[in-house]
Amino acid sequence: MKFETVIGLEVHVELATKSKIFCSCSAKFGAEQNDHVCPACCGMPGMLPIVNKNVVNLGMTAGMMLNCHINRTTTFDKKSYYYPDLPCSYQTTQWFAPVAVNGLVDIETSKGKKSIRIKQIHMEEDAGKLVHDDWTNTSLVDFNRTSVPLIEIVSQPDLSSAEEVVAYLERLRSLLRFAKVSDCRMEQGSMRCDVNLSVRPEGSDQLGVRTEMKNMNSLSAIVRAIEYETARHIDAIENGTEELVQETRRWDDVKGKSFAMRNKETAGDYRYFPDPNIMPVVIDDTWYDGIKNSLPEFPEVKKARYMSEFGLGEYDADILTGSRALCDCFEGAVAECGNAKEAANWLISDCMNLLNKNQQTADQLTVNGTSLGKLIKLVTDGTIGRGNAKKILIAMFEKDLDPAKYAEENGLILSNDTGLIDKVIKEAIAADPKAVADFKGGKEKALMALFGKCMKQLKGNCDPQVLRTMLIDEINKA
């Protein structure tokens, strides 16, 4: 019998807001334990939740990027359960009227194109973190992460393989990064997912027994977990090796196996009800249109435009549209210098090299597009040489600066003093008659040696074309 796998995902994404969802504490990752806490996010009585508007902005943005319907009245609800990392013993989430519903995400795999339906996107607060201290056999709780805003993206069970799941997650990551909703870094836990999986005979319209694996945070682990779990289900159905039950399982990536969690950890009634302290959030036309108008072009739309409008090749357009930061810088540079090809070159070769050297990703590019455009203009109009321009770019990675001013202050402007160039050339020729003879004898390399010596003498501040022409003229005269 042939089987097919049916998979639905619940993806948690931490939102890129400065502060937490209901208080003004920093939402930044990586602080000292319990540094980003206040009475509100510690669950002390008397503090009332005030919704961070930026969280709603990003929730709406995510909804629009994933082609969802935005609920114009969206509400917050309380979900009750006891766990030491949850200070109020309830989590504020969206149960009755989530911010976005009924979306669609297009993916592409080796089997072709497919659309994955999104059931809903809801906003909620994260929980804290327990740190187990083996030395004293106690658990300590770190509340830095409590009330950090999240969205949960719930898909319909439309995925049918590990390959599709990876394509879907990568698509989500690309769209959400593009819209600056989240940095989606799985290794830091800012993107994690629960995998719901069942198996059924191919062509059947009945769903099999569903198991859930929670808190998966690496693509490779997800692939292994799906493959293992699919095989386990098929084995159970075909060979009766075990009885499948609907349950939550924990994936152990080291052992390469999934394990049933104790029933106690998963059972319970969450007793959802509307939070009376948070008035329904009403999204009026002005607010809705404001977010709609601020959405970025989808990466593939941008790519097509870069190719048609700027004449870039597909390879270059692909790299640039792989990151919102590259796109922003590229568009800023083109607006300033009007030279798309040069701007693309600078970004794809020079900037990417520097990023690699700094072990940074393209999203971490901080170079200001306008400044890069100015730098390109200085090179193309012959004010500075390419070598010196690269030095300026390195400085621009440190902090934003005006390239012309920096070049001037650091003596990087090309010399237009033909008298000085002439003098340097004459000295070089006089000092190396052999090279002159070699060149005249047809050895191209000899010219490069002379050229290098002159350039070094001029400290690089010379237009290479000018130097080359004057050098050849002088040799021919000699």
Add this chain to the structure above:
Amino acid sequence: MKKIVLDDMMLTKALPTTAGSRMLEGYMSLFDAEVVERLTAAGYEMAGKAQVGEFAIDLVGETAYTGTLTENGKLTAASAKALENDTVKGVISLDVNGAPRRIAAQNGLVFVKPTYGTVSRYGTVPVACSGETVGVLARNIADCREVLSAMAGHDDKDGTMHADALCKKAADGCEKPVKKVAVIKMEADADITAELEAAKAEMVANGIEITEIEADVLSAAKTAWNILMCAELCNNVSRYDGIKFGYRTQNYTTIDELYTNSRTESFGALLKTAILFGSDVLSTKNYMAKYDKALRIRRVLAEAFGKLFADFDAVLMPACSKPAYTETDVKENPYIAFEENRYTAPASITGLPAVVAGGVQLVGPAFSEGALLDLAALLVKEGK
């Protein structure tokens, strides 16, 4: 200096805040309630705290973990005691389940429960957030009005508040004096009935038109409020788990024992019942039939009051069934507070303003507390 006493639902940095529960014995808040800041800024001195019943859901404070206050077998309230001191202007009280209104009615005092969302709840121990209101218990109308004016006003830290102008107008103003009053027929004992008759006579003598009406719809308020109040309470007190602050049992080996024993040992009987009831009405099994239905009843009641206030400026009704409660009352019916609140629940569940004076209760449309206080001044023969 004008002195203010706070009931123990108001969080303060200077003194412990217990909400009447052993769970919070010795709990020191890191911040002051907004009303404390406002009153201090207005020149009042915070003179101390008055004991409340555990999480303020009982009759008049008898479930405080520190013990029940009685006089000649009758239940008394710490806030009423505080007002025996002439230098105290008022007691700031959180009206969750009508206790301050019953205390006012039974002690010849005045209590104003302002319109929901006109006084900040920031820094009050949360119980039933959708209806509880910070009000003023005082000896007379003038003091009540003065202290309310100092507290009312928009606060960005409370997301359920009205605009500042509305809050201030409600507390200070009286745009529309009360001319027509509906008297709602409700059962009460002879003493309370006599007080109602006296109030009616006083109104008639002052040219106010009185109409007796039946309002059966209001009888649903009690059950609906018990559902909403207990559900919210159950959720709000779930933070007291023995982990971060408050009482922690000595008697545990597992985390579940830590939770269960800390709560079992420190919570009182009435609170436990309320928690169980609240948990039950929110369960998946009962949500639609109980909690959601109570929400719908809240809307029906708001509409019913809306219709009533198209014809009348205020309603007159009892605040309690009798002039005093005894220890026997509570012994015979431990849940008497969830019965007696049939008089107070209509204003609690709808967030409408209520004033208790002369032993009776006046309820008016939203933002009419100024007008209600003027009317109440007639009842207690207090000049403006």
